Amino acid sequence: MTHHYQQLSPHVIIMHAEHETDRPILAAIAGERRTLLMDAGNSPAHAELFRRELEWRGVRMPEILALTHWHWDHTFGMEAWNLPVVAHEETGRVLSSLQELDWSDSCLTNLVSDGIISEDSAADIRKEYGSRRDIRINQPDILFRDRIEFDLGGVVCELVHVGGDHSADSCILHVREDQVLFLGDALGPSVYGGPRKYTSAAFLKLLSTAYGYNARWYVESHGIPMSGEEFRSDLAGWEKIARAVEVFGHDRERVVGEMKAFLQSDELPKDLLQGIDYFMAAVEPL
Known part of the structure; x- marks a missing residue:
């Protein structure tokens, strides 16, 4: 598997999405004083690849991790970073409910039948982790409700709760000076707990919010x-x-x-x- 990295803007470096095991885009936003990491990766192995790339580029290592939503592919790499984690309060609630699970085959089957994850997610977890799944879920350290801002030195990031069909806790991350808007999966359809669906009013509201930033770059987590x-x-x-x-x-x-x-x-x-x-x-x- 080849791994693609890109200096997207003066302060933003991304690791592109990989679809084989549903690895989303990871981003490091490097200011003069701090580096913020967006999303943890879907496993410690995924996280480690990005960490090595940042080291190789001489980028200051992340000191804080911001999550766009709770879904496994964005959060299961948390343990590898060992950083203070910022997340929406609903993200914290869901992650807390998953903390005691053993992620065995029977556990995955139950999660699918309960509509908590999908068959596709269960298959990707098996593929990413193999049969020995030592998955540890950490609790976020800082929870917010509407929005939270980070001044990294010369660049400000704003994490904003937008919700939507994909996940009620979905957040977007705006890198103000670079005019980069990370949308996470906010514009995706619902994927868990029933058929895939979009609510027209919610979708149009999100689109209006996204367009309102008039960003130079729009980045969806599983796109380019x-x-x-x-x-x-x-x-x-x-x-x-x-x-x-x-x-x-x-x-x-x-x-x-x-x-x-x-x-x-x-x-x-x-x-x-x-x-x-x-x-x-x-x-x-x-």
Whole structure:
């Protein structure tokens, strides 16, 4: 597996996402006085790769870790960093509920049947950790409710709770001077506890929040960094679906018709058809 790293902006270095075992983007924001780490990684092995890269680049090691949400792929590397952890209060609550688990096969099966994680997550945990799963979950040290700011010296980071379908505790991280907005997985559909779904109103609210930053870089945790223009273009179809669902609700044919007119095409791409299904799944029954 090749590992890709990038100096995204003057203060920001990222480790790109790897999809084989669902490793999200990790970021180090290096100020004059402090370095902040965004997300812990999905395992100590994942964390160690990024640590080595930062050492090799001569970057000051992180002194504080900020979590975007509780999901395993963003938090299970915590132990390897041994840093003070900042997280939303709901992130702390969920991580606390997972602390005593042994992560055996039967434990994973129970978590899936209880809707706490998905089959995909269980499979990725098995792949990332193998059969011996010594997974230790630490409690965050600093919990916040709405937003919290970090002055790292010459660069300020703001961690803001935004919620959404993917996870109620989802937060975004804005690196002010570099105009970089880390979205975590906030714009993803719900993945645990039922079918994948998007609530149109929640999605549009998040999109409006993201666009409001007018960032130079938009970074989703399992994607590749995009310029503001690329990000808006990439999400235009999804925004159109959400707006159509707001108007037509259950009427899937009308929504499909709107999308065909929008794209001036007789066929919709597979990802947008799937997107329509996600939005439809969240429409309240009549």
